[in-house]
Amino acid sequence: MASLEKPVVSFLGPIASYSHQAVRQVFPESSWELRPAATIDDVFDQVQFGEVKAGVVPIENSTNGSVVFTLDNLADRNGRYKDITVDGEIFVNVHHCLVGHRNPSPLLELDDHGDGSGTCTPTLNDPRPSKPKSKPLANLRHIKRLYSHPQAFGQCNAFISTYLKGVEIFDVSSTSKAAEIVSQDTTGTWAAISSELAANLMHGLDMLARSIEDRDDNTTRFLIIGKNTTVPKDWNLVKQSVGEATTRTLVSFTVPHTSPGALAEVLSGFKAYNLNLTSINSRPSLLAPFQYIFFIEFEGSKYDDPDGRVKGALDTIDRVAQSWRLLGSWERYK
Numbered sequence: 429m430a431s432l433e434k435p436v437v438s439f440l441g442p443i444a445s446y447s448h449q450a451v452r453q454v455f456p457e458s459s460w461e462l463r464p465a466a467t468i469d470d471v472f473d474q475v476q477f478g479e480v481k482a483g484v485v486p487i488e489n490s491t492n493g494s495v496v497f498t499l500d501n502l503a504d505r506n507g508r509y510k511d512i513t514v515d516g517e518i519f520v521n522v523h524h525c526l527v528g529h530r531n532p533s534p535l536l537e538l539d540d541h542g543d544g545s546g547t548c549t550p551t552l553n554d555p556r557p558s559k560p561k562s563k564p565l566a567n568l569r570h571i572k573r574l575y576s577h578p579q580a581f582g583q584c585n586a587f588i589s590t591y592l593k594g595v596e597i598f599d600v601s602s603t604s605k606a607a608e609i610v611s612q613d614t615t616g617t618w619a620a621i622s623s624e625l626a627a628n629l630m631h632g633l634d635m636l637a638r639s640i641e642d643r644d645d646n647t648t649r650f651l652i653i654g655k656n657t658t659v660p661k662d663w664n665l666v667k668q669s670v671g672e673a674t675t676r677t678l679v680s681f682t683v684p685h686t687s688p689g690a691l692a693e694v695l696s697g698f699k700a701y702n703l704n705l706t707s708i709n710s711r712p713s714l715l716a717p718f719q720y721i722f723f724i725e726f727e728g729s730k731y732d733d734p735d736g737r738v739k740g741a742l743d744t745i746d747r748v749a750q751s752w753r754l755l756g757s758w759e760r761y762k
């Protein structure tokens with residue numbers, strides 16, 4: 429008899445994180461159980477050890493760049509995640525809020541917003557600081573601590589350096605965790621950067637500012653990971669947008685450190701087979717200082733390669749690289 433249990437997809441929680449929003453775009457709750465995990469490492473573990481069928485992890489943000497926690501797991505230095513494959517991607521428009529507790533002093537509420545001017549102070553290191561695109565909705569002078577995910581801090585530089593100068597920064601595991609922590613604050617002096625959804629779900633949080641990200645087009649890309657999956661045809665994925673589906677492939681590799689030109693030779697394979705590279709990343713190999721694991725993403729699919737161009741480029745990697753791994757090929761809808 430067929431099991432009535434739904435397959436599980438795991439994501440960085442608690443609920444109302446941006447990762448949760450990404451999962452909700454693609455995995456219908458009618459056929460999937462959406463399960464929050466405490467860390468990105470936990471999402472990888474749960475997928476590798478078969479506790480869940482899929483996981484969703486942030487990989488890069490258009491303002492602040494790569495999510496190193498995810499790259500480090502994909503680098504898989506210790507062979508812990510040997511069966512994990514990348515099978516899809518999801519994009520989320522990210523608009524951050526500042527949430528906390530309004531200043532209880534009515535006199536301060538009448539005052540202006542924190543630094544009085546709303547402009548960043550030029551310094552020797554940053555003579556022309558960028559201006560924040562939004563203003564606080566309340567006075568922020570009482571804020572002493574600011575909680576969020578490190579990626580979110582990097583996306584809100586102008587607002588933080590203008591209105592929250594000198595406030596102590598606390599990195600936590602996700603933006604929704606930050607909202608949860610601040611909702612339990614009894615001093616009234618803590619604030620969090622989180623989504624509006626997370627702020628609304630936590631009791632007793634006031635909205636102190638909206639859209640505090642540096643750029644309007646702030647977008648985070650998430651990867652869908654699975655285990656030993658080829659093309660996940662059995663997954664009940666809802667296409668996020670209509671449009672022509674193109675394909676992407678992600679590989680990781682190391683090159684012999686002492687062989688000059690090895691990296692250039694790997695890259696030349698993509699030129700030779702006329703494959704468009706879309707990103708290059710690296711993380712320390714941790715085998716010796718300043719040796720790296722490289723990640724390359726390109727247009728094309730191992731599973732749909734009629735003229736053998738993807739095979740040609742992968743054969744070049746196989747010939748030149750010290751070690752390499754095909755992390756996945758997937759269809760993209762954007």
Ligand SMILES: O=C(O)C(=O)C[C@]1(C(=O)O)C=C[C@@H](O)C=C1
Pocket residue numbers: 440444445446447448486489495522577579580601602603604648
């Ligand atoms: O903290 C969250 O809400 C997450 O889902 C993580 C994460 C990330 O790591 O990039 C996702 C989207 C935003 O860019 C900020 C944080």
